[in-house]
Amino acid sequence: MNPYPKTTAVADPFPAQQAYVAIEQKPRDAAEKRHLQAVRQHVQAHTHTTDLRGLAGAVKKLLGPGYEVGCGSAHIWVRRDGEQQRLAIVADRLTSAYRDWFEPLPDAGATSRTPRKQLPRLGESPAAGPS
Template structure:
């Protein structure tokens, strides 16, 4: 018996092409939300294939399921493990990247032209 569980979620990465596709994706989202705790996400794939129907590829691994429109290179949506991924819906703002300040200011590197934070060292 496995003790590792995954928290499944669906991220729709590109805008649905039409109302029918949006409805299918919302049905997938509802299904995934009803079955979030999984040992292996592959168990969800057959049901997702059924919900999406023809015209879609549904490919999976143990920790993800991705959906594509047949004949297109970009991924339409992904089912992933919330505990170690952060995929987002197409309409959500992008999280800023780059260096972020440490929450432990005593471990921070000094910023040029600013007074260093933390204990000062004795002058020589």
């Protein structure tokens, strides 16, 4: 006997992810740049997928030898053989915000995490800041 008679099974428990590639290091040469562009084009053609790890095989094939490709639960990382720093990452745009190597860092501005630049509290004017 089912103790939860009013429950129904979820058809698709994993929503589609919006895949994108962030290239975190400057390409070494024109050939590496072409390989990374091929990866980016492939991922852009397959942006909506329920499991990003399914793209790992294609990423490995497009890069060719000389790269290590691995994946976590919702991302794919790429490193050059013998290096520890990540070269690129394929991630979900809805849950992450990686940047390409040439993009500027976002302006920290006023955030609630920066004690010197807190957002105004309810009832305070923006110029007043924290007490």
